[in-house]
Amino acid sequence: MTERLHVETTGRVATVRLDHPPLNAFDTEMRHALADTAARLADSDDVHAVVLYGGEKVFAAGADIKQLAGFSFEEVLGWNRALQKAFTRFAELPMPVVAAINGYALGGGMELALTADYRVASATAVLGQPEVLLGIIPGSGGTQRLARLIGPSRAKELLMTGRRVRAPEALSLGLVDRVAPDPLAAALEYAQVLAAGPRFAIQAVKEAVDHGLDSSIAAGLALERSLIAGLFATRDRDTGMASFLRDGPGKATFDRDA
Incomplete structure (x- = not known):
């Protein structure tokens, strides 16, 4: 679809794969690709479930810090508003969305995973919102969706310390719903069940x-x-x-x- 994003549809399930090595960072091109893809999926009568996937080694490790570091107040305000809208388009897709998480899902990567209705992680997955360690906060839904998912107290602890959470703890917190040896296979299996339903x-x-x-x-x-x-x-x-x-x-x- 673009150099940053690929969509493959099998039956009624569309797999959206991020492709911006090495860490699938969210630059402006990735943001445009996400927004455009979500808009097309929302209008599709043929897709009944979506799988979000970052690849075998990493889901996504957040924004492009080099790009962010050069932004002025006005620039970051507009850029962040646009990224919020792109992520929200995935959260508001009418069909269920399943995230398949390998490796790191940090910062914006975790925020994108939070837009899914269900999350499957590998045993070696690492999740977190480390923005506070940069002197900022999550800006693409992390403070809102995380608190709604695991509760305000637990969310504040993760957001205020910026610490990383490994898969077993993420499962116990409710941050992910399942830990599987092959997250993509498990996510596709679940998505296919949903796509076959009413x-x-x-x-x-x-x-x-x-x-x-x-x-x-x-x-x-x-x-x-x-x-x-x-x-x-x-x-x-x-x-x-x-x-x-x-x-x-x-x-x-x-x-x-x-």
Whole structure:
């Protein structure tokens, strides 16, 4: 797709692979590639799940510090706003996103992983938000998504110390959801399961949970009511309920074009 990013689609699963060796640093070209790719995926009717992958040795090790070091206040404000928007586009994709993490996922790399709905890491993966050690803070969602994922107290400890977290601790903290010998294979397997499921119901789950976390429970329940009512107009609802009544639970095969 670009020199920084490659997309490969197998069935209903799109694998987005970062390709900016040696550490997949987020420079301006990478930011443009991420934003453009997310926009295309959001508009795709053929992709029902996405896997984010950095490669066999590293997921991503953050921003290009040489580029950042030369920025003025005005330049970093605009650049960071644009990077936030690129990452948010991945977080707001209607389909589920699974991150496959090998090696380092630091700084912006971890922030990109946090945009996923599910994270699989290798046993040797290392995650962290070391920005404080540069005299700054995460600027692409780290202070917000991390706190929502593992709670404010644990998030502040990681953000204020900048320490790195290895895979076993990341799993215990809830920073990753699974540790596997081959994160890409495990992520693809899970993504394929999701892609074969009821497309609009899975999208509704993601929307209800993500938006519900940012609102009152009353507003979240109202959103939930609206979403479940809308699902009654889908072929997936017809298929799922007819299959349950005929064959029992867990037997439905959903129309993947629905």
